[in-house]
Amino acid sequence: MTEAILRQIIDYAHRADPYPLYAELRQTPVYHDADGPFVLSRYYDIQSLLHDPRISSDARNLKTPATANPLAAEADEETALPPSFLRLDPPEHDRLRRMTNRPFGPPHSPRRVHEMRGELKDIVSGLIDGIDNPDRIDLVDQFSYPFPVTVICRLLGVPREDEARFHSWADTIAASLDPVPGADTDERAKVSHNARTELGMYLAGLIEERRKKPGDDMLSQLSTAGGPDGVMTTMEVLSTAALLLIAGHETTVNLITNGMLTLLRNPDVLERLRKDPNFAVPVVEELLRFEPPVQLVPQRTTLADIEVRGVTIPKGASLWLVLAAGNRDPDRFEDPDRFDPDRGDIQHLGFGSGIHSCFGAPLARLEAQLALSELARRLENPRLLEDPPPYRQNAVLRGPRHLPIACDGIRP
Amino acid sequence: MSVDGSLDRLKREGRIVVVGASLAGLRAAETLREKGFDGSLTMIGDEPYEPYDRPPLSKQVLLGRATADRTGLPRHRAIDARWRLGVPATGLDMAARRVRLADGDEVEYDRLLIATGIRARPWPQEDEAELDGVFVLRTRDDAEALERSLAQGPRRVLVIGAGFTGSEIASACRERGIAVTVAERADAPLVGALGGVVGRVAAELHRKHGVDLRCGVMVTGLEGDSAGRVRAAHFSDGNTIEADVVVVSLGAQRNTEWLAGSGLGAGPRGIACDAGCRAFDIRGIVTDDIYVAGDVARSPHPLFGYQFLSLEHWGNAVAQAETAAHNMLSDSADRRPHIWVPAFWSSQFGVNIKSVGVPSMGTEILIAQGSRSEHRFTGVYGYQDRVIGAVTFDQTKWLQFYQQLIETTAPFPPASPTVDRRPEGQQPMPADFPDPSVPTHGPTVTLSGYAPDDRRLTFTPARH
Numbered sequence: 001m002t003e004a005i006l007r008q009i010i011d012y013a014h015r016a017d018p019y020p021l022y023a024e025l026r027q028t029p030v031y032h033d034a035d036g037p038f039v040l041s042r043y044y045d046i047q048s049l050l051h052d053p054r055i056s057s058d059a060r061n062l063k064t065p066a067t068a069n070p071l072a073a074e075a076d077e078e079t080a081l082p083p084s085f086l087r088l089d090p091p092e093h094d095r096l097r098r099m100t101n102r103p104f105g106p107p108h109s110p111r112r113v114h115e116m117r118g119e120l121k122d123i124v125s126g127l128i129d130g131i132d133n134p135d136r137i138d139l140v141d142q143f144s145y146p147f148p149v150t151v152i153c154r155l156l157g158v159p160r161e162d163e164a165r166f167h168s169w170a171d172t173i174a175a176s177l178d179p180v181p182g183a184d185t186d187e188r189a190k191v192s193h194n195a196r197t198e199l200g201m202y203l204a205g206l207i208e209e210r211r212k213k214p215g216d217d218m219l220s221q222l223s224t225a226g227g228p229d230g231v232m233t234t235m236e237v238l239s240t241a242a243l244l245l246i247a248g249h250e251t252t253v254n255l256i257t258n259g260m261l262t263l264l265r266n267p268d269v270l271e272r273l274r275k276d277p278n279f280a281v282p283v284v285e286e287l288l289r290f291e292p293p294v295q296l297v298p299q300r301t302t303l304a305d306i307e308v309r310g311v312t313i314p315k316g317a318s319l320w321l322v323l324a325a326g327n328r329d330p331d332r333f334e335d336p337d338r339f340d341p342d343r344g345d346i347q348h349l350g351f352g353s354g355i356h357s358c359f360g361a362p363l364a365r366l367e368a369q370l371a372l373s374e375l376a377r378r379l380e381n382p383r384l385l386e387d388p389p390p391y392r393q394n395a396v397l398r399g400p401r402h403l404p405i406a407c408d409g410i411r412p
Numbered sequence: 413m414s415v416d417g418s419l420d421r422l423k424r425e426g427r428i429v430v431v432g433a434s435l436a437g438l439r440a441a442e443t444l445r446e447k448g449f450d451g452s453l454t455m456i457g458d459e460p461y462e463p464y465d466r467p468p469l470s471k472q473v474l475l476g477r478a479t480a481d482r483t484g485l486p487r488h489r490a491i492d493a494r495w496r497l498g499v500p501a502t503g504l505d506m507a508a509r510r511v512r513l514a515d516g517d518e519v520e521y522d523r524l525l526i527a528t529g530i531r532a533r534p535w536p537q538e539d540e541a542e543l544d545g546v547f548v549l550r551t552r553d554d555a556e557a558l559e560r561s562l563a564q565g566p567r568r569v570l571v572i573g574a575g576f577t578g579s580e581i582a583s584a585c586r587e588r589g590i591a592v593t594v595a596e597r598a599d600a601p602l603v604g605a606l607g608g609v610v611g612r613v614a615a616e617l618h619r620k621h622g623v624d625l626r627c628g629v630m631v632t633g634l635e636g637d638s639a640g641r642v643r644a645a646h647f648s649d650g651n652t653i654e655a656d657v658v659v660v661s662l663g664a665q666r667n668t669e670w671l672a673g674s675g676l677g678a679g680p681r682g683i684a685c686d687a688g689c690r691a692f693d694i695r696g697i698v699t700d701d702i703y704v705a706g707d708v709a710r711s712p713h714p715l716f717g718y719q720f721l722s723l724e725h726w727g728n729a730v731a732q733a734e735t736a737a738h739n740m741l742s743d744s745a746d747r748r749p750h751i752w753v754p755a756f757w758s759s760q761f762g763v764n765i766k767s768v769g770v771p772s773m774g775t776e777i778l779i780a781q782g783s784r785s786e787h788r789f790t791g792v793y794g795y796q797d798r799v800i801g802a803v804t805f806d807q808t809k810w811l812q813f814y815q816q817l818i819e820t821t822a823p824f825p826p827a828s829p830t831v832d833r834r835p836e837g838q839q840p841m842p843a844d845f846p847d848p849s850v851p852t853h854g855p856t857v858t859l860s861g862y863a864p865d866d867r868r869l870t871f872t873p874a875r876h
Contacts, residue, residue: 048812048813048816051809051810051811051812051813052813053780053781053790053810053813053830053831053832054828054829054830054831055831056831089831089832090781090782090831090832091782091783091786091788091832094788094832107762303828303829303830303831304828304829306828354809354810355809355810357809
């Protein structure tokens with residue numbers, strides 16, 4: 001075990017296949033060196049820490065300076081806005097998440113996600129119809145990127161005519177989450193900051209409109225609907241909308257792209273999916289285990305000295321919970337490095353666990369299921385043009401930047 | 413593999429009889445097949461229905477959102493059993509290895525699993541219990557009948573007993589807009605299971621949702637009209653309540669009467685068994701061929717001072733059935749203990765209540781997270797300076813942590829700071845359980861063999 005492991009995980013050279021590094025990491029279940037973070041990579045340790053009330057998501061509890069965390073910038077939704085519920089502890093977290101959930105899921109809106117099914121299908125069909133040259137398709141740019149942004153626009157209630165502007169802000173912000181080493185960071189920061197500001201002002205205007213004339217979209221409901229917790233402030237709606245945009249976008253892109261890549265590497269599974277769209281359900285679950293879009297959670301800190309496997313993690317320490325390593329822990333999953341949608345026991349960490357478990361999970365599942373089953377059905381004889389494809393820089397939100405594929409044609 | 417091959421023979425051509433065709437019985441049967449049992453399997457049940465799930469009966473079914481005939485338990489695998497449904501077992505001949513049935517039939521076994529569960533404790537005055545409009549809630553038929561009567565829009569429902577089931581019934585009534593009075597002899601709902609500190613939160617929930625909650629009173633009598641319909645109830649405080657539906661929710665009785673005289677260690681508190689689910693006979697000797705699982709079983713638990721625990725918990729029925737089935741087909745060295753950590757959930761007045769461990773063993777409680785006034789909190793129970801139980805109101809996701817504290821006999825009060833610790837959670841306070849010698853209606857966990865006030869049994873040591 002060398003201190004190089006963390007550096008290697010961040011090193012772009014290992015982006016396409018970080019799993020051997022994760023396996024090495026699991027040999028030291030509580031990995032720590034110098035003033036770096038404490039790194040947890042075993043399934044059961046991660047699972048229990050995600051349910052441990054002595055672990056905080058609030059950066060204010062961190063003792064170590066943020067600069068000591070080499071992934072802090074990559075993972076953060078740095079904004080001028082107050083922290084979203086992702087970066088808050090209860091009771092504030094619970095209140096905001098609960099209020100956000102009212103228009104999104106059970107018990108108050110049990111059918112919201114389900115009712116988007118038809119619309120999602122139409123968006124997917126539209127994007128596939130738009131593929132003009134089957135000899136060279138960049139699945140990321142032509143499909144995986146535009147899909148979730150459009151979905152979030154519809155969910156939030158962004159008018160159709162504004163979707164294009166929204167896409168461009170989203171792309172700019174997304175790019176800033178994937179810094180290229182050596183690029184002019186100041187310039188990039190400025191561009192990203194401008195995009196955030198413009199998006200924020202746009203959303204603030206939209207919120208004002210919706211306050212006056214509410215529709216049945218989430219932005220209207222977040223800014224007007226009263227529950228036992230009252231109504232969100234404009235700033236809270238903005239933070240929440242920004243969270244839904246970024247967290248619900250970056251991750252779904254990778255889930256779909258990683259998914260298609262994995263299917264193309266496992267043609268028998270792709271063929272089964274082509275014949276049976278219902279097979280998408282177990283396929284997506286196994287994908288969330290096998291290639292989780294969020295590889296690790298680098299933003300937790302300890303409120304007390306905590307002992308894990310005989311190692312005391314001191315109060316205020318920074319934690320990395322490497323979900324992707326836990327998902328391939330042989331102590332938890334049989335033959336973990338095999339992609340097997342037929343495994344019955346698949347309680348993966350792909351969506352995290354505990355109070356911060358992925359808010360958008362039901363939507364992400366549906367998006368990925370529809371996207372992958374439609375791609376499998378309509379692309380005729382699809383194949384990879386590059387394996388591995390070029391990856392994004394980001395080690396936390398890991399996925400291909402491009403996925404060049406070809407097929408013989410597009411089925412109707 | 414056993415030395416003489418008898419285990420192989422049992423697996424190949426043995427006869428296993430399961431008495432009790434509900435959750436525990438079904439899961440045991442599935443596990444037996446899973447573990448390679450190829451012999452004959454007989455499932456005996458007193459109800460005419462295939463195994464069904466009970467938790468929805470007091471929730472979705474009473475709300476009219478699901479019908480009682482749609483709560484059948486999902487099957488994990490085919491069990492290829494001979495079903496004897498609608499026929500209660502009436503006796504057991506341990507020497508001849510035979511179960512007697514109400515229709516006169518007898519079924520022979522090589523291994524027997526008893527999972528006869530519990531039934532609702534009826535209203536003690538028989539003539540009053542038979543009035544039209546008086547219900548209990550335990551079975552599918554009970555739920556169907558009660559739902560039908562709620563659907564007719566009664567003017568007022570009286571629920572007698574504010575344990576979990578009684579509270580869920582009251583909650584369902586309020587959700588349907590039906591006026592409801594709840595009478596509880598203790599000072600608050602749920603006190604038997606969770607103590608007075610949490611019980612007072614439950615009382616707030618009742619009242620906030622418009623339940624006419626009367627605590628510290630007993631119902632002394634039910635009154636019917638000339639047509640034999642219930643119309644009123646009289647209370648120990650002199651009050652009378654008019655109600656056209658009365659639900660008696662006074663806890664449960666173990667279904668062990670059919671074992672009277674069999675020589676098995678069965679009584680009103682259930683059937684005593686070892687941690688491997690093997691039943692004791694009345695001499696305290698463990699049997700080799702009779703196993704027990706589910707609500708009717710009482711087994712010693714190392715985490716709780718080796719006291720005999722009897723749990724009316726869904727998860728316990730599943731876990732104990734699986735362990736019993738495993739052990740039925742195993743040599744002594746391969747048997748495993750049933751040391752499940754009790755866990756329980758309820759849903760009432762829009763709040764999700766979950767508990768782990770044995771809160772009712774606790775003497776103190778600490779509100780470790782959240783706040784009682786917001787009805788969202790985690791209460792941790794302490795017993796002899798260690799964590800013995802925990803309960804959450806709408807904070808389920810932290811429960812796993814507290815379960816680990818229970819499993820590792822962590823010190824109480826837990827010292828570490830946690831997220832969402834409020835001023836009220838700085839100091840433990842008495843958990844405020846009622847005197848265990850006074851019966852309450854709530855507990856779903858029964859500890860030990862005899863209640864402290866039980867003096868019927870005397871132990872006379874031999875004289876030399």
